Amino acid sequence: MHAPSIAAILALSLVPSLLAQTTPAPCFEPALGVNLGLGDDQVSQGNALGFSFPGPGNTVVTAIDISSNGFIWLGSNANSACCNGYVPGFLTDMPRIAPFWMDLYPPASTSGVWFNTFPATATTLARAVVTWDQIPEIGMTTPF
16 A cells, blocks of 8 residues: 555544543544445445444434545435535535545545544544545546
8 A cells, every 4th residue: 555645635533522532543544444445426335433423413423424525424325415515405415524525536546435443442532534545536637
């Protein structure tokens, strides 16, 4: 595996609460985990977090669905929601976290969309990390 460049990677860490931990999680997680093998406009469903994440409206999220287009559903949804942050849809669809929402094209990537979980230890909280690594926008050749 290559060493990802900071400019070409986006990782999102979910932790179960905002409580302080004695050892902070790394800013960049080098253990990318499992390559989800996502193609264009696809969603990997049912990715277990390994902990309960407090969701909107007093819901509890224990699994997430990950879109190849740079966002995460906080529940089960197979909609890849292409392409670039349609605000009315964002406000009316089910809850999601959208850190990199655009028409990404994983088939042109030298890496892909990755998912990893880390259990709690005596000094750190459990966390899940989603990474979109070396993925260009559709029609482009240079990854973000």
